[in-house]
Amino acid sequence: MSKGNLIIVSGPSGSGKDTILNELFKLHPDIEFSISNVTRKRREGEGDKYHFITKEEFLRLLDDDMMLEYNEYLGNFYGTPRLPVEKAIEAGHDIIVEIDVNGAEKIKKKMPQAISIFILPPSMEILQNRLKRRGTETDDQIDDRLTQAKNEIARISQYDYVVFNDELSDAVKDVEMIILSNRMKYKNQQQTIERKF
Amino acid sequence: MSKGNLIIVSGPSGSGKDTILNELFKLHPDIEFSISNVTRKRREGEGDKYHFITKEEFLRLLDDDMMLEYNEYLGNFYGTPRLPVEKAIEAGHDIIVEIDVNGAEKIKKKMPQAISIFILPPSMEILQNRLKRRGTETDDQIDDRLTQAKNEIARISQYDYVVFNDELSDAVKDVEMIILSNRMKYKNQQQTIERKF
Numbered sequence: 001m002s003k004g005n006l007i008i009v010s011g012p013s014g015s016g017k018d019t020i021l022n023e024l025f026k027l028h029p030d031i032e033f034s035i036s037n038v039t040r041k042r043r044e045g046e047g048d049k050y051h052f053i054t055k056e057e058f059l060r061l062l063d064d065d066m067m068l069e070y071n072e073y074l075g076n077f078y079g080t081p082r083l084p085v086e087k088a089i090e091a092g093h094d095i096i097v098e099i100d101v102n103g104a105e106k107i108k109k110k111m112p113q114a115i116s117i118f119i120l121p122p123s124m125e126i127l128q129n130r131l132k133r134r135g136t137e138t139d140d141q142i143d144d145r146l147t148q149a150k151n152e153i154a155r156i157s158q159y160d161y162v163v164f165n166d167e168l169s170d171a172v173k174d175v176e177m178i179i180l181s182n183r184m185k186y187k188n189q190q191q192t193i194e195r196k197f
Numbered sequence: 198m199s200k201g202n203l204i205i206v207s208g209p210s211g212s213g214k215d216t217i218l219n220e221l222f223k224l225h226p227d228i229e230f231s232i233s234n235v236t237r238k239r240r241e242g243e244g245d246k247y248h249f250i251t252k253e254e255f256l257r258l259l260d261d262d263m264m265l266e267y268n269e270y271l272g273n274f275y276g277t278p279r280l281p282v283e284k285a286i287e288a289g290h291d292i293i294v295e296i297d298v299n300g301a302e303k304i305k306k307k308m309p310q311a312i313s314i315f316i317l318p319p320s321m322e323i324l325q326n327r328l329k330r331r332g333t334e335t336d337d338q339i340d341d342r343l344t345q346a347k348n349e350i351a352r353i354s355q356y357d358y359v360v361f362n363d364e365l366s367d368a369v370k371d372v373e374m375i376i377l378s379n380r381m382k383y384k385n386q387q388q389t390i391e392r393k394f
Contacts, residue, residue, distance in 0.1 A: 118383075123393055153394050161381045162390060174381060181378040184358045184371060186315075193359060196320055197350050 002188050004093040006085055006111055007179060008104045011119030012149030014130045016165040020119060021098060023172045024179075031179070032088045032095040037061065040076040051081070069099070069106035080107065094179055101152045108158065115182050117175060118159040122166045124149070200385050201290040203282055203308055204376060205301045208316030209346030211327045213362040217316060218295060220369040221376075228376070229285045229292040234258065237273040248278070266296070266303035277304065291376055298349045305355065312379050314372060315356040319363045321346070 011017040025031060038050045039058050053061075058077045061067050070079025080097055088095035097107060108114055121127040127149060131142045156162065161178050165171040182188065208214040222228060235247045236255050250258075255274045258264050267276025277294055285292035294304060294311075305311055318324040324346060328339045353359060358375050362368040379385065 120390070120394075150394075153390075156390060157383060157387070159383050161378070162383050162386050163381060174378075177374045177378045178381060181358070181371075181374045184360060184375060186354060186356050186359050189359050190354070193317070193350075193353060197317075197347075 002092050002183065002192055004089040004091065004095060005179070005182050005188065006089060006107075006114040007094055007096045007182075008107055008114050008116040009096055009098050009119065009175075010101055010104050010116070010152070010159070011165075012121070012127065012152050013145045014127050014134070014149070015119040015121050016130075016168065016171065017098065017119040019168060020163075020165065020171050020175055021096060023168070024096075024175055027172070027176065028094075028179075030093060032084075032093050034080055034085055034095055034097040036078055037067070037070075037081050038076065038078050040078075068097075068110050069103045071102070085111075094183070101155050101158070105155075105158055113187075115161070115178065116159045117161045117163055117178060118156050119171070119175075120153070120156075120162055120164050122164055199289050199380065199389055201286040201288065201292060202376070202379050202385065203286060203304075203311040204291055204293045204379075205304055205311050205313040206293055206295050206316065206372075207298055207301050207313070207349070207356070208362075209318070209324065209349050210342045211324050211331070211346070212316040212318050213327075213365065213368065214295065214316040216365060217360075217362065217368050217372055218293060220365070221293075221372055224369070224373065225291075225376075227290060229281075229290050231277055231282055231292055231294040233275055234264070234267075234278050235273065235275050237275075265294075265307055266300045268299070282308075291380070298352045298355070302352075302355055310384075312358070312375065313356045314358045314360055314375060315353050316368070316372075317350070317353075317359055317361050319361055 009017055009021060025033065036050050037053050037058060039053060039055045042052050055077065061081065062070065066082050068080040068082050068085060070077055080099065080103065085095055104116055108116060121130065124146065128146060131137060131145055137145065163171055163174045206214055206218060222230065233247050234250050234255060236250060236252045239249050252274065258278065259267065263279050265277040265279050265282060267274055277296065277300065282292055301313055305313060318327065321343065325339065325343060328334060328342055334342065360368055360371045
């Protein structure tokens with residue numbers, strides 16, 4: 001059995017990373033998605049996007065070193081649990097963590113073998129247009145998003161791969177190629193090779 | 198302009214690496230192929246498979262550190278010139294060196310950023326059958342090839358990627374994915390990103 005990989009995906013709001021990942025999961029239902037633990041209350045209609053746990057449970061997981069990364073925001077905790085990631089990898093499945101640049105940096109420190117991908121829009125102008133077209137934010141909020149995007153892109157050198165999201169179908173193929181090619185790494189196939197030869 | 202990559206391809210005789218690379222060059226005429234310098238005489242109908250140079254020329258290249266690797270066999274020199282590889286990379290082209298395990302090890306030491314791929318047959322039995330079906334070697338020669346294959350596979354851990362050549366079209370796609378995904382590495386796109394953002 002070959003081992004799976006942990007794949008970190010980041011990218012500014014409006015880069016289209018959610019859409020890319022949704023398309024990817026349609027093509028590869030075997031790829032898992034890391035679900036965050038959060039201590040805030042579930043909102044109407046949020047479904048199973050997060051694991052909602054108590055602060056006590058979260059702090060216990062932290063004490064037991066069971067979180068790959070976490071942060072505190074407005075009195076609540078948000079983080080990536082370690083166990084589902086390790087289980088997926090051992091079972092030979094790839095697992096994707098969608099996370100911001102800070103979280104990506106923390107995970108990469110704990111798991112240097114993780115593969116990190118940054119999704120870029122073709123340009124800042126196009127990113128601005130996409131955010132405007134989306135129509136869900138005010139002009140001030142869009143300005144904040146753009147500033148945040150610039151700050152994130154300034155730290156892009158910590159990523160292994162960069163995918164430009166110009167055409168959605170191309171970007172999906174690019175992310176797919178990165179994931180599939182990493183399955184062919186010697187270290188991921190070592191057991192299979194040793195069994196056969 | 199993005200930089201190109203040096204791609205090292207190895208695999209035992211009968212693994213099908215020549216056929217895979219021929220198919221790949223049809224799909225991607227932009228990918229270059231590193232032509233070896235050799236000091237032996239050109240054989241009938243060999244065309245431009247090698248650069249035939251004199252021993253004096255070869256030794257001068259060696260003195261000037263212009264060879265990525267070389268070896269001596271029956272009084273003649275064979276080696277990979279450095280300049281065409283560096284030129285291709287600077288021009289943003291990928292360039293493939295097809296070479297044995299010893300040569301691959303030497304090149305990887307000089308250019309650790311090179312991407313190395315080992316082509317494996319599905320099993321030793323299938324390799325043996327392929328060599329027999331080829332009908333170009335005696336039984337003794339086939340035994341030698343199999344021993345050599347085992348020795349090469351014993352050193353497979355030095356390679357970045359391993360591709361199983363079960364179905365030719367799949368193996369071609371696998372090698373293609375490895376090459377295309379490496380173009381998306383941050384370090385290869387750094388200049389483009391810095392220009393755009």
